[in-house]
Amino acid sequence: MAADTLESDRRTDYPERVLRVLVHIQRNLDDDLPLDELAEIACFSPFHFHRIFTGMVGEPVARHIRRLKLERAANRLKHTRREVLGIALEAGYESHAAFTRAFRAAYGISPTDFRAARLPALMESASGVHYDAGSEPPAFSPVSPEDNTMDVEIRSLEPTRVAFLRHVGPYDEVGSTWERLTDWVGRECLFGPDVRFFGMCWDDPEVTPPDRIRYDACVTVDETVEPEGEIGLTTVEGGRFAVVLHQGPYDRLGETYAALLGRWFPRSGHSPGDPPSLELYLNDPDGTEPEELLTEIWMPTGGSR
């Protein structure tokens, strides 16, 4: 792969930091590997680390660890005569059956047959990183390809006055919070052609435990509107944001976040800032097919990495 010098200069920093994490994972495969600890090793904010990792490595941390453990198990099946159950337990499975199921899903063959067939022990890996028995630094090439064209714009946001309702809980349950907020908007007769709806995201829903995810459902309001009951009023801080458009269902926003943070930011010369990030909903999910939903992700820029 021919690398543009300037681009590779810009990119050295992020890959090095993610590589530190990859090495740490390989060397401590049997330990708990909490995300905040991994984020610290890479010197990334825990708000951004998981998406950066997912974007650059091409798989989320938990799946990466699971894959390495399966590759290690395959390796041990291949090169030792140890019992399958022992290898299964080391790979983090509680029974022969659970291990066999996972192994078959990964290799298309049962562990016993695999041992007899002497097949390669490696699974597919977008980043080229595999389990390495010698604990050498893994050969890591960040997932990059087609996203060179990812359409990201740096935009400024003026401070914006909003009425909001705080949701604490699983991200896929924000619907009920939105319904309470829009009922209030309806009751107060605040709907209009220029009213905007957006979410303020304080956590990465793939990292923070579901019952602790904080999300504010926001609607723009003018200065005459007063707080009422559970509805609060606040001013969303202005500033500069990296903005990307996500088309499709909300439950796939994570992929666009990962591409933005793990592929676009590393070569942009910008660094992602502190939470919250914003999700600006461009169409109404009530009456729009999930595939047609348009959401702008506004990621603050310029914070400390």
Next chain:
Amino acid sequence: MSARAEKLDLFKLHKAEYSARRKPTLVEIGPGSYLTVRGRGAPGSELFSQRAEVLYAMAYTLKFESKFAGRDYTVSKLEGLYGVDGQSMNDLTSMPMSDWNWRLMIRQPDFIVDDNLAAARETLRAKGKEGDFEAATLETLEEGTCVQMLHVGPYEEESRTVEAMTTFAAGEGLTPNLWHHEIYLSDPRRVPPERLRTILRLPVG
């Protein structure tokens, strides 16, 4: 932000009428009840914006009053009708915008009637909202046979789509009527121009 399956959605109920293909097709449009505001002048003029605000305020007040009374439904898409006195549709783009007559409309369920509109106006006033809410009325429209096509992109580039539609109509031995109907699938205030999706409808009945 999840939608409820059981809720009335006129757009889905009349799916065939909102067919949105990238090539001209013939559709049959039955009678529909529309909350409507009318005016004359360029889209984007002050009157146009004021009327649009009245339309939105009324449409959402109607919806929420109905919802709170136990009968929820999805607010339909914004639609626009454009025409110039005595001119055929084909001449519309060559006419100064100040001569355009327009109607902005949001389709309503059958159970929304004039009494609901009166109640909605009262609610809006009680909330201290100002606006010419009398300007929004219920109108029935039955367009019959129409040529319809999806336009993707800025409104300024509609002429190519309209041309494909009129050529198709001529091939069918049909002549477009006096107005030009647009159904806005995306909101131009939020969605970038190149991604705007608009159904164009030319009545030929």
